Amino acid sequence: MSKAVPIPFSEPPWLMGLPSAYYNNSHRKWQKTCRALVDQLLMPEAIEWEKAGDVPEDLYSKFAAANFLIPNLSAPLPVNWLHKLGIHTLPGGLKVEDFDYLHTLIYVDEMARTGSLGPSGAVTTGIAFGLPPILKFGNEQLQERFVPDIITGKKRICIAITEPGAGSDVSNIATTATRTADGKHFLVNGTKKWITNGLWSHYASMAVRTGGPGPGGLSMLVVPLLDTPGVSMRRIKVGGQTTAGTTFIELDDVKVPVSNLIGVEGQGMKYVMQNFNHERLTISISVNRISRVALSAAFEYCMKREAFGKSLMDQPVVRHRLAKAGADLEAHWAWTEQFTYCMTKMSHVDANRELGGLTALAKAQAGRVIEACAMTAVLLFGGNGYTKSGQGEIAEMAFREIPGAKVPGGSEDVMLDLAVRQLVKNFRAKTKELETSMERPSGSSKL
Structure with missing residues (x-):
């Protein structure tokens, strides 16, 4: 067949x-x-x-x-x-x-x-x-x-970083974890917002403030959620990815064993940042595929739909729109693909150092790609692309995914800035290392 x-x-x-x-x-x-x-x-x-x-x-x-x-x-x-x-x-x-x-x-x-x-x-x-x-x-x-x-899937977990007053600015997290008088527990107080899968999670790997202000006061803690005194959760209605269980979490004197501390107290910022790299790469991959689904659906539609006596695909302006969005799509995929290949050849330490900024840039670019592809699909589907049912529903659904691609995991503008700052940091560090090696005497010290 x-x-x-x-x-x-x-x-x-x-x-x-x-x-x-x-x-x-x-x-x-x-x-x-x-x-x-x-x-x-x-x-x-x-x-x-x-x-x-x-x-x-x-x-x-x-x-x-x-x-x-x-x-x-x-x-x-x-x-x-x-x-x-x-x-x-x-x-x-x-x-x-x-x-x-x-x-x-x-x-x-x-x-x-x-x-x-x-x-x-x-x-x-x-x-x-x-x-x-x-x-x-x-x-x-x-x-x-x-x-x-x-x-094994018997219990569920989520990541809980974002708060009403702290999104991409992780160092501004306000949720506190204060030790009890006997030193055996933390009492966690605060709120977490836009926490995906929170509704169904037994635990959260949560960023909390165990010390003073700024990144040095942050730690990570495994906080129990479902059926836990002091925890209340409710679903947040969002424009896209409505099935993902976006959650608002309130924590009121939630008692958590000190043994639930992840790693070293005060190192939370480092753990959060390294965890973001995996998140941003997977966002880049998944958003590219959603862009692909929308654009290819529009491509197929344009070969069948007729207007002004011929198919949409016979209209130069339509081909021009498809070409521009397709170029963005495939360029981003090729970069993401090559980027992922690098991950198979590098240690975690090297990858975090060399690819962290570029991961942020790839994630930011994914948001720009879905914006181009989804908008193209909506326009080419016409009224059908603005309808939540029928042949253009895939374009309408993809269009609602744009904010979910651009904001979670680090907002686009923050990612663009982070990428360049990381590239500059690496460049300066390598330049200094090179200069130091050139100044260091070589050969034997014997006469």
Whole structure:
């Protein structure tokens, strides 16, 4: 049976049959596995869920049962923990020790084929960004208490950084964690806002203020949420990704054991910043795919829709719009792809130093790409692109994702500034190192 020819811009070049130096047989097999599972678990009803504003209660457990939550964790995976829990392979037979950042890219890209950050975010965002701080910075005892149930999907976790008065300005966080008189607990007070998956989470990896003002006073703490005295949570209604469980959290003298401290007290700012890198890269990947879904849908529509006696595709102005948006889309994908490949060849330390600023820039560019592609799709679909049902609904849905691409994980303007500041910092450090090495005498000191 012959396969349908893919619509232009509907898939990344390597899935359109073009050669690529990045992917091996493991990656290609993983892509087929991910596509089959996403087609089974998400695609049939994702748009209807997004319209209704919620996903089925058992969706998370279905992902957990398939070991399909684990790929949300940054590569390399926590192999020792997975083996300890009897998990040696991912779906399709991929060994957990063979999982790299290109497998991450494939997973995130496939999960976003619904055309919205909502349905996939309902099952991925919490574990993707809430568990890594515990795995990377938590001591052995902390991991023993929380990792097994979270990694197997028995319990859920989220990341809780943002507050009503502190978004991209993390150092301005006001939620406090004050030690009790006996020194055994923290009492946590404050509010967290726009916390994805918060409604369903048993725990949050939370940024709190344990010291004075500024970044040096911040720490990270595992704070219990569901069924915890002093915690109240409610859903926030947002314009896009309505199914992701965006949450407002109030904390009133929430008693948390001191043993729930992640890493070292006062090092919270560093942990938050390093965790952002994984978040920003996955945002860049998923937003590119949503842009692709919208633009390719418009491309297909323009080949069928007639106006002024000929198809829209026969109108030069239409082709011009598609070309400009397509160029932005593919350029961003190529950069993100190359960027991810670098992650497979670099240590975490080197990647955080060399790629941190560029990750912020890629994330910012993703917001600009979806703005171009979604707006193009809406305009070319015409009235259908402004309607929440029918053939243009995918364009309308993608357009509502623009703010969710530009703001979470660091607002666009902050990311652009951060990227250049980080590049300047690295340049100056390397210049100083080079100058020092040139001044240092070489050779033997003997006459």
